[in-house]
Amino acid sequence: MEPGTELYRKIGLAFLKAKVTAGDREVRLPLPDGRIIWGGDQNLPPPPKIEPPVPASERPPPLPAPPLTRRETETFSEAFKAYVQTELDGTSAGTVSEYQLKVNTFINKVGDLPLNKVTDHVAVDFLDKHLLSERKLKPKTRNGYAMLFSAIFKSAIRRKKATYNPFADQLVKAESVHYEPFTDQELATLFADAKFEISPAKYKTASALPWVSLVSTFTGCRLEEVAQLKASDIKKTEGIWHFEFCHEGNGKTKAATRKVPLHHVLIDAGLLRYRDKLPSGFPLFPGLKEGRQSKLGSNLGDMFRYWRKKLGIVRPRVNFHSFRHTVGDRLRRAGIQESDIAALLGHEDERITSRVYGHNGPGLKRLKEVVEQLTYKGLRLPRLPR
Template sequence: MAYSHVPHLVIRNTTFWFRMAVPKDIFRRTGFLEFKGSLRTRDPAVAKLLARRLSGDFEQLIARLRHMEELSHEKLQALVRGYFQGLIDKGKETIACMRDDAMADFEQETALTQRDLDALRKELTSRQFRQVIKGAAMDILAGAGVEPKAVSPSGFADLYEGVLRAEIESLRIQVARLEGRPWNTSPGDPLFQGLSVENYPPLPLLPGQEPPEAIPAPQGKTLSEVQREFVALKSKGEWEEDTRKDYERVLRWLLEVIGPDCPVDKVATSHVKEFRDMLLKIPANYSKMAHLKGMSLKELVALPPGEKTLSLKTVDKYFGMQRTFFHWCVAEDYLQKVPGEKLTLPAPPPASEARYPYSPEQLNKIFSSPVYTGSKSLGRRSTPGSLIVRDGRYWIPLVALFTGARLGEIVQLLVSDIKERDGCVFFDLNQYGGEKKNFKTESSKREVPIHPGLVDLGFMGYVGALRQKAPKGPLFPDINEGTGKDFSDAFSKWYGRYVREIDAWAEKTAFHSYRHNFKNALDKGGVQVSLSYALMGHADSSVHAAYGSKPSIKQLAEAMSMVKFEVDLSHLFSESHQSTTDT
């Protein structure tokens, strides 16, 4: 608990602690949600002195971090490219030394280099970077005069990956040169496109050794060369970072199946079919399972049956990415037609069957659970008690029920997104005010009137209290952002655990089920289709929709008043005026 109004000073048992929340813009750079630690004193006077001193120190640190220019993704890439060029130069020195050494064993050197290359590729797949890679990254920063504080946690992850990719690509080129394949010494990794690796000294022949049989170079561009062009072009503003990583992963798998040196115009339907069949065998959550880390695609699909495989939705996404790549190849005249264009995937279940709405029994169980009737403590929300905290965990499921909004749309709301026009209060689901806001489609951006039932539950009182404190802040400030691009990651995991703990979970139901409940309520209320589409954020592709203007906020509010739910919330109406509210 806080102690004597001294900022950031709390007491646990009889010992004083310092706790200071890290602003969101600083969290992105440090990876810390808060600065905290024991002051190791029970003396209030000493604790106050230490807390004030630490507060000042951390405020100065935050100010310095805000004024410190963050190393951009482009600058990081430039540093990694420079590191790669240095590795190439070292490779040239190795070849030169071997040329002058009559005892050099080229076969052994090739085998050892290939072994190291395979090990590094596994490390890249697992993303469990060894200390030597991290040390090389720190050396790169030091050599460039860059302070580590100028690099965000995600920047360090990209830097480690870049160092590893440089090591891998330099060894791949070294193997190609040792094996007498000079046409494969151009960088195949899009990160190092355009860098020169020419002027390798020629390999000597040992006494009595015959020149190796010439291997004809492939005609036209190889698959890896075209893939590199595609990624480089699309990365120039068209893709978000997560999209780029997804495409690079899928195309890396594609090259593993077909072969990076295969001429792109020789890719056949059989190749794409093999790739599709492999996608269908990849274990679900393979990147999160320790015993699967470091495995190549072929190793993953060779595992004994039994592991749950990727969902058809994910497979469809990955398969669509390779198809997009080959469509681009056709547009660029690298191909005459898309290979495997008529190949299909097993049909996924209809969208209506993917998730069910919550049953009335489930809804009553959720909204009469400890979060709404009293829990043991903030850390034990599923255990019955006397504490009712009207925070994000309290309001978000109710907002989902009364709006049909997606979880990601709800948790990224700002206080300023609650607006009023023509006497109607509404949620303005928009892109403004938050650089990390994300919407599934353009039609997802919409205005949703606040349901009268939500108003009766005291929601506007909650909003009003937040407007007093932080009018431009998040609507649910207690909900931490997820680790990925999706705001909802952290809440989604908590909610999934919570519904199981209160025994409200059932097969094919999830948080998204609230959206199905809302859709059903619109239908049962007799809301006309155009208004239903507008409230749900669905695109109306009918000819009729192309004429006239979109529904007014008053029309939407009238439609919202027709929406009823099969759940008893009467106990929450009485709670809405009690003093247990905490904003």
């Protein structure tokens, strides 16, 4: 460094200040004009006062964290609401209500947390400790919560409201539930003394149960699907009587919205006459009341369970849903292709298109042929004169 330059002078002053601060006042700094600055002659700042350290217990509390941004503060309930609005188009109101109950269970347990506060620990503690240990739910039910909550977080991540999904990969091994189809003898027993009232003195669950069971025997429909039917949902198109299931979008899936022709046994038993006694806009089974989870089929399912057990039908894995499995099983035995079975039962199947199963005559005629393949040996029902 060249002596006498401005940079030399600045560095020297800094050096001098450092020495003075350290207690050396004999230092000197030559200046370009020949003068000399002595450390003891300078009006330099005094050495800094060194305070003793403050004990941790006496330190002031840290400043609060800055407010969270909107992205960070979307709560679990807000995320669920957005999930319903953006991802569940076509899902029935009943299914959405079931999802809402699951969300409420989570919020009641851990609070309506911001998504970034729902950690792996929170997720596992809720799923395993609360659902399995405290509430004694089955692993399959627990997995239902995990799948729903994972879907909510996936939706939030897509909308840039979350960056991590604590419910991903949270499924545990669960025993699969397999429903058994009814045997011919069990079906004959169920309907041997069943009364199919055309004009009940009072519409109630008991008067609806034989009709509901018979409809499911020859359509494979779900319990809630038949419970929601209206009198106007039995229609005739190009000479074919048929049901319109879930046409208001209230089915379990989009594929649940479908037309299913009436089997001749239903007509022979007097279902059309039963329908004709009701005003067009009335429920087909007006005596049904909402039960658990606001479902019309809840009380029906309970009464069916009592009915079959009273008749001695107590095999494991046999319940109302067995009608659905019975129809699928019988049609497979008859050699019906899977796409036709899926169309009848309302299963999701990419092979089925509206071009084949649209709301037109040819589609219904094809399904009518499928439905008429259903036969049950030993089933005897009353046949009304036409």
